[in-house]
Amino acid sequence: MVGKLPGTDKIWRDTLREPAWRRTGKTPDYRFSLANERTFLAWIRTSLALLAGAVAVDQLAPNIAPTPVRLVLCVLLALVGAGLAALSYRRWGQMEAAMRNDQALPFSRVMLFMTIVVAVAAFAFAVLILVAR
Amino acid sequence: MEVRDPGLQPERTTLAWRRTLISLVVVDLFIWRSWLTSEPSTGNLVAGLPGLDYQGICALMAAVATIVLASVVWVRSRQLHIGNAAASARLVLVSTLAVMGLGATAIAAIALGG
Numbered sequence: 001m002v003g004k005l006p007g008t009d010k011i012w013r014d015t016l017r018e019p020a021w022r023r024t025g026k027t028p029d030y031r032f033s034l035a036n037e038r039t040f041l042a043w044i045r046t047s048l049a050l051l052a053g054a055v056a057v058d059q060l061a062p063n064i065a066p067t068p069v070r071l072v073l074c075v076l077l078a079l080v081g082a083g084l085a086a087l088s089y090r091r092w093g094q095m096e097a098a099m100r101n102d103q104a105l106p107f108s109r110v111m112l113f114m115t116i117v118v119a120v121a122a123f124a125f126a127v128l129i130l131v132a133r
Numbered sequence: 134m135e136v137r138d139p140g141l142q143p144e145r146t147t148l149a150w151r152r153t154l155i156s157l158v159v160v161d162l163f164i165w166r167s168w169l170t171s172e173p174s175t176g177n178l179v180a181g182l183p184g185l186d187y188q189g190i191c192a193l194m195a196a197v198a199t200i201v202l203a204s205v206v207w208v209r210s211r212q213l214h215i216g217n218a219a220a221s222a223r224l225v226l227v228s229t230l231a232v233m234g235l236g237a238t239a240i241a242a243i244a245l246g247g
Contacts (some may be wrong), residue, residue: 005217033199033219034142044232047155051232051239055163058243059170082236089229093222098188127188 025100
């Protein structure tokens with residue numbers, strides 16, 4: 001980061017290659033890097049499961065609720081899924097940055113948030129299934 | 134590889150990537166189903182390509198997201214077969230963007246189907 005000021009073109013190219021936090025501290029043990037990568041993938045799969053659930057409810061249960069209600073519920077679920085993908089990338093970066101600098105792994109509210117989302121969604125769909133029949 | 138990793142870390146990571154690709158294909162199947170079961174629209178967006186209505190574009194977007202993630206999984210599997218280097222931020226970012234793109238496609242498919 002010190003030395004002669006690189007041109008914006010070079011900064012942009014470096015950012016595209018590796019973000020700045022990846023050049024700080026020391027490279028973590030490969031086991032921790034790979035575990036972090038698998039945690040990222042587990043979150044991505046959670047996000048994909050939400051997307052699959054949203055599209056599946058919309059298509060396979062058209063009578064679960066009046067169309068506008070069903071649409072809003074499914075779009076909300078898919079939005080949470082897409083947002084969770086972004087969050088998992090951010091979390092992956094934060095975790096590795098903490099490992100590189102020997103800091104405690106950051107606490108995150110993603111788990112609490114996801115617990116609440118899944119619980120509320122399950123409750124809402126349970127009520128809808130009961131009402132629909 | 135002369136000594137196998139006692140925790141089989143690279144193998145586990147490769148399998149995690151492949152599981153992720155399979156999960157993405159599940160979402161694909163629903164989006165493609167939405168296209169195939171939709172009422173065929175009379176006006177095509179591109180002349181001479183029947184079926185390429187808005188739902189068809191969603192199906193195409195889903196296919197693109199799959200191809201992108203499959204390429205990432207292929208590259209990463211090769212890397213992990215050779216050694217145990219950490220993933221580059223670009224690979225992780227590209228796979229995140231593929232999933233987010235698929236999310237946008239899913240929302241579009243839901244909105245079009247209703």
